[in-house]
Structures are given as C-alpha cells and as structure tokens.
Amino acid sequence: MEQEERFELARLRAQNALAAKNEMGKGIGTQMERTLHCVLKYYIEPDESRHEVRVGTFIADIFQAEQNRIIEIQTRNFSALRQKLSYFVQDHKVTVVYPIARQKWMSWVDPATGEMSGRRKSPRKGEPWDALPELYRLAQLIQSPNLSFYLMLLDMEEYRLLDGWSEDKKKGSHRMERIPLRIDEAIELRAGQDYGKLLPAFLPDPFTRKDFIKATRLSPKKSSFALTVLLRMEAIRQSGKEGRAFLYTREG
Structure with a gap:
C-alpha cells in the first residue's frame, strides 16, 4: 500500500474510532485522545490489538x-515520558514518534458561540531541528541503545x-485540536550520526x-538545549573559539 493511501486509511479509521468513543462518553475528560495521536497510531500500526497494551506497570501506545x-507517540512535553521510557528501555526496543507541523493552517473558534473564523496559512514552517529542545528533556536516556526517535513532519490543520x-x-x-493532512518527511534517529x-x-x-x-x-535558551543534545550524541564537537564564542564542527 502506498504511503498516501495508508495515511488516508489511518485518518478514516481514527475518525471512526474517536466518534465511537465520543458516543460512549469516553472522549470527555483527562484521558481524551486527540486526532493527531490517533491518526499516527493507526498509520504506524493498523492492528488495533497492538494498541494500548499493558507492559509491566505502564500502558504502551503500541506493543x-x-x-x-x-x-510511543508523543505530541508534546517529553518530560512526561521519562519514567515510562526509563522502565521500557530496560527490556524492550522503544521508538518515540514525534510529529512536527511543517505547514499549518490555522482556524479560530469562539468559545461562546462555536463560530469559526476564516482559515489562514501560518507563516512559520516546522523544521527537523525543532525537535532538539524536546529531546533535551530526555538527555539522560537518549544514548540508550534501546531508544530511537522517529520525527514526522506533517501538514496540519490547527484549531484554537x-x-x-x-x-x-x-x-x-488554548489549542483545541490538530488534524494531520499529509506526511511531508520522516527522519529516523538511531545512532549519533543520525542527529547530524x-x-x-x-x-x-x-x-x-x-x-x-x-x-x-x-x-537562545532552546538553542542551548539543542546544542547540548548534538554534543551528547556526538553529531558536533567543540573545535576552538572565535573571540569569546565557542566554535562547533559537524562530525561525520
């Protein structure tokens, strides 16, 4: 199956699954699953029997x-994954999927009336290096041979x-929802040279x-986090100074 067809099928299955949860009253509350997370789950693993599986004391998105x-599909805040990943990587190969909005269309919703404003294209495009500050939150784990990352750059609709x-x-x-439209690029990070x-x-x-x-x-703050990750993964090295500023050189 071609990537586009597989992605459209995942979008349809996610839509149906979320609609069913809402009908049963399961889509309201702290455990509500968002569309972006659900679509990626079906895209990566179509077999529902492998979704939301208990592994030890935690629930894995896919096993x-x-x-x-x-x-694990994490759409934000890698800090929330530390405890779970620390447990998983002891005995399992673990991949963290992180979506990045390469191109985004914004719509605004009036919370009182539900009225939606005109759709507009965001001037900012997401890039692979946007993941680096999030990876810093897992700085103590990223060198584990059992842990890898999969960055997915997507076109998305966003409702706020x-x-x-x-x-x-x-x-x-506050962001209400993000709906993925298509996959633009995917990058796998396994070894240090991949971080280049x-x-x-x-x-x-x-x-x-x-x-x-x-x-x-x-x-500046996020750049410091990003450089720390790149140094730790040996994608770059310090190679001297230019005045008072450190110089960095690509490795590999």
Missing part, C-alpha cells in the same frame, strides 16, 4: 510483541479557542551559537 518493540489574554484573544489561547540530519544544510562549518540561532530561529 509489537514479536519484535519486542514499543512505540479565542480565549487568550490579548485584545484579539489569540495570545495565550537535524542541522540546517546552510549552517556554516565551523559555526558559533549565534550562527546556530540565526539558522534555526530557535530562542
């Missing part, structure tokens, strides 16, 4: 017993509530932290 492989603190109610607003794929091609070599911030458009 492929014949391969002794666990797949007009409930923020700014005059137009957009700043500080997360460096912008147009980044000079050697480069400074300032060069890295300019190329990635990450904040």
